Every structure is written in structure tokens, then in C-alpha cells.
Amino acid sequence: MKALYSLFAVCSLMFAACSDNKPVELYNTKAALPSSPKYNLDGLKVITSFVNKTKGTASTLYGNDQALKSAIDGNKTVGTNEVFTLVTWKQQDDDHWFGAKIPSDIESVEVIKTTSSGNSVAVNYQQLNGKSLDLKADTSGQSERIKYILGQKPSVLP
Template sequence: MKTVYSLIIACTLMLAACSDNKQVELYNTKAALPASAKYNLGGLKVITSFVNKTKGTASTLYGNDLALKAAIEGNKIIAGNEIFTLVTWKQQDDDHWFGAKIPSDVESVEVIKTASSGNNVAINYQQLNGKPLDLKTDTSGQAERIKYILGQKPSVLP
């Protein structure tokens, strides 16, 4: 009988020693966007979201009502007063779900604003990088990024 009690106590101690005391956050505060006057997501709606597994990033494209309407209708003609904002996060493992990935630190925020004057439409592109959202001054590759962002198809919602 003493052997059975000793065995039960030993098993209980072994199971207690196997616990993981790592604190797990309930909310993903790491992915929060810093407050900045350089961009404004207020009033913007989600157009689409996607993941780039090779780069380990997750992105969400937001737009104002005009941009969302143009994306849904498949307009290839750029109109004035459209605002597109592409937010890209690095990914991290999810502590709550084995094998899942969730957004981590902000990698970039890309903002496209259009303005019309007569028959001409001007496109203003800005890229803000990192957590402090520093403005990228290098203008190479802007045309490709604009074409890529404006070419995104909207998510289909029921």
C-alpha cells in the first residue's frame, strides 16, 4: 500500500513539474498601429487581406468609400478623392493556437491618395516603415507598388 501511495505522489510531482509558467498575453498589443498624423485609418473599410508566406508577412488593404466602390466594381480608371492604405505586419507564432500565425510588429504602412483637377488625376504615394513609421524617401519602385496596391481584388463577402 505504501508503494501505491508513493507512486501516486511521485506521479503528481512529475505532472506538476511539467507545467509551463510562461505568461501568455490575451490581446495582441504588439500588432497595434502607433498613433500618427502621417496616416488615418478612421472611416476606412477593409478591401482585402492577404499573407505572403515567403516573406512571413500579413497585409490588409483599407480604403475609403470611393476606393471600396471602385475596387468592387473593378474600375481600372483611377478617380479623384480615393484613399488606399496598405498595412503590412511581420508574422509571429500564435501562443493560443498551435501552428497558427498572427500579426506582429508593423513593417510598413503605404498610403495612396488621389486628387483630380479637370481631366487629370494626381496620385500621391507615401511609404512609412517600421514601428516609428518613418517616411521612406527613396522613390524607386513607387510605380510598381502603386500598380500592385491598386490591382488588388476585393474580398468577396456574403
């Protein structure tokens, strides 16, 4: 009987040793933003975040104090010295939580800066694409993107 228990223990240890344990990353380094002089998130606050399930992306809109105040007021008028930065990531499955999605590789960074130009306000839009943050040269559709970004409602925080 003692031999049977010993054999059972040895077989259990062998089965436990045959598992497929792949190393799991504790931190999502894939979604980290590269440092670049093309954009700057220092001092910006989160205005809102959202997910596009059809495209499989997650986005966060950041802004400086003037942009945050303008977003809270509903962006009725564009003021000077506002900076909006929309960062969009592709999504991937979360290894730690079944069914959850987390950000993956960076897809784009869109930056809107407003400056005063005489009596009017000039709006500068840039779109940086991919991990290398290449400047998108195609300027078609910029006005729609500006309208879309400025139309985002801020998250309600307690």
C-alpha cells in the first residue's frame, strides 16, 4: 500500500512538472509612450477616455488647464493657448483577466494647439502615427478630426 501512495505522489509531481508556464509580464510595457519632442504630455490632465470596439482601439484625451476648462464649458468657443492631445492605442487581450482588453501598441497621437493670431485664434493640428510617431503628411480630414476631438465631453469626476 505504501508503494501505491509513493507511485501516486511521483505521478502527481510528474504531471505538475509538465505544465506550460510561459512568463507573464506584470506591467504593460507595450503601451508605454515613447519620449519624443513631437508631443509633450507634461502638465496635461486627462479630459476623457473611450473605446472603439469596431476598430479595436482605446483612446485618452489629455489637455492643459485652458483646454480642460474649455471642455467643461462645452468647447463653445476655442480659446488661445489650449493644448489637446488624443492618444490612441490598439487593444489586446489581458492575460490576467479573462475577457478584458488592455492597450497595446500605440496607433496615433493627435495634437491640437491654439494660438492667437491678431483678433482670431489659429488652430494647429498634427497627427503622429505608429510607434515611430511619423508625422502624417496627408492633410485631408483634418477639420473633421479637430471637430471630433473638440466635441468630446469630459469625464464626470466626483
